[in-house]
Amino acid sequence: MLRSLTLAWGGDQCFCNIEYSCLNPFVKGRSMVTSLNDSPSPAYICPNDMACSNLDRAAQILRLDPGVVEVLGTPHRVLTVSVPVRMDNGRIRVFAGHRVQHCNVLGPYKGGMRYHPDVTLREVSTLAMLMTWKCALMGIPYGGAKGGIAVNPTTLSVGELERLTRRFTSELVRDIGPQIDIPAPDVGTGPREMAWMMDTYSMSIGHASPGVVTGKPLSIGGSKGRDAATGRGVVIATREALDTAGLALRGATIAIQGFGKVGKAAALIFQQHGARVIALSDGSGGIYNPDGLDIEQAADFVRDGSRLAQYPFPGVKPIANPELLTLPCDVLVPAALEHQITEANAARVRARLVVEAANAPTTMEADRILEERGVTVLPDILANAGGVVVSYLEWVQGLSYLFWDEEKVNLELEKLMVGAYARVLQQATQFRLPLRPAAYTLAVGRVVEAFNHRGLYP
Template identity: 45%
Template sequence: MGIPAYRPPDEPGLWDVFLNRLERVLKKASLHPTTVEYLVHPRRLVTVSVPVKMDDGKVRFFQGYRVVHNIARGPSIGGVRYHPKVSLGQTAGLAAWMTLKAAVYGLPFGGAAGGVAVDPKALSSKELERLTRRYTAELVNLIGPDIDILGPDLGTHEGIMAWMMDTYSMTLGTTVPGVVVGKPAALGGTEGRDDAVGLSVALVLWTLAERRGLPLEGARVAVQGFGQVGGAAAFWLARMGLKVVAVSTSKGGVYDPEGLEVEALLAHYGETGELPPWGESISNEALLSLEVDYLIPAALEGVLDGKAAQKVRARAVLEAANGAVTDEAEAHLLGRGVLVVPDLLTGGGGLLSGYLEWVQDLNMFFWTKEEVRARIEASVRRAVEEVCERAEALEADLRTGALALALERVNEATRLRGVYP
């Protein structure tokens, strides 16, 4: 962008996406130059070597990262990703996305992200635990319930969050459940978290449908990515009366124009890790080009690029994975009149459930699953209305509306706090 900005030493990826979108929105949103400087320079970037004693007795080193992007609105929060392609640039981009997402939903958080460049499936359970505990120990002076809160992301789960909480707590000599979110319920985790992101995808669509007259009952949906997010989104959309006609994993997918039995599909996938041979086999690429009402990319970032966008025949794309739709793809889709719903809106469920878990841990007072879902629904509906209103006022698309709303909230917090001498 035009002003000097932080440049990661490795592949910038999502960080460059953030900078490009920030520059674009600056033409519509009014931000103080100081706020922009804060946004383009992450507050803290940490790179750690993580030595792990393997089961064969040898010691291997893994590269780990933790980036705190911004804390104008509160302590930072963000997931920890275990994946071979984790890098500093990717982590910085994810941290910036958390800053924006928290602001869109009006939550008192800044953004952070972390990760280790590792294939967790290649490690034994004991190796995974040793990796997790050493990574947490390297960060123990930089994290905490009022400093930086860790959560699950790609390749991590509630068991890993439990190890992180225990490592931090044992180091401090007292139990501190609020240092992580996404824990098992028995350790202070919140009920209803497992399907929170998928639920928010469905709630965003439901609210948009009410506001803009989009079809729901019997509308056709295709979901790319049938993990925790995509599977839950398919479940809730089917519950709402939509027809899920296709789902896929990294190994391929299944398609039935008459609609799939989502609950049975989830049960089979949960037991075997494979999709059953129902309907027709379909590739991930072919799924993106199905003639459906709603397309939901819920896998990794960048799966819907400019080339793939040319084949999209959906009337709306709901970005369930962070950065699933590239700028080139979005420009093409918007030019054809396709509604694009950004990840800043659809992905709010995980952050909302994390916020509710954090509040419960701080107060040691816990809500039921029904109460948690009711609070998530109220927050999603409010966020959709506010983003739509901002987009309409700017005569812009939903992503521009969401970015403008988030940046203006960060700008106001930065103005009120000032610059520490």
């Protein structure tokens, strides 16, 4: 059993080319072999075609040096660690944990830790690259990272989750830190897991280090406004895009795929601003009411673990998740997982504006179809950046030991989101680009500028 694996690439050589095996927690009694073909290599630098396409398109517009593009397309460090955990029944299970650190030209690595059965090294690599562009676009001094474990956290007890998180953190102690790499919550994790990570890291170095993670509970240095930050950012970005189109947020019809942390917060804030949320969904299915849903009632209903497919209130029609994506509405907000709008359904999307609250919810083929049909897509690196913005604000507060009230946090978030949207719109207008390539040219260009100023070591 390999304890940890560190990969690096340079020129035409891969410095490590082995296979490792680990116990698959979802196939009892069997082992799985994971080839390094699941991670980037010189022959396949970008994590996936979509990441390559967006970077390449920006590089062509910016006329970048191919060598610089190769640097930006290659993760700086890829870590895979073995995470053995003693389960409540006394048996030991071994999970594979990943952390990909894409680029630190602008500052420390920053990105979430994901617990989900579908986590793969390639997915984590893609999301790490997205984080680099997101931070650059928002003008905050971070590089991109992402981490995760392929596990369904709902099948583990609280004790098992704690042991999993603490062991995973202990394997990464040398590779994370307030000035190195700052994890945050993601799918399947939250303030509780961040508290365990902070405590484990602090115990390992011998003193409290609240800046090692963001998204912590308020009692140990978290920031007010962090829980709803991504959803609030989605609403701000949507409001700005509707205003550009001559439409108002008040009265706009919204369909939201995903009713987790981001989707739920966005739905509640949309409703507070007078928008009409007509559809919601979770993994079980969705609900639809053209006259608008009661979001607070829906949130209360699912709080105890109930699913939207069981929603019992009158006037609400049950719908399947795919049906939600093609409902007539002003704004479609995919807030679940990636690759939800595809070549198979893009032609049937009836929204005027797609706001990507999830990471990479639109495939390349779907993006092209939506563009040809005149559907505006607000890209993920802008639309869902509210979380990393307030993570940055939490980090700043933690380093200074001076904490703000929620009003100040929200004002700072508003300022950064509005400013970023204005820059993207200006770029799109000036160069006659859709919003996605406009956002990527700004983000990639900022990283390249910093790279050129710093130079190539040695």
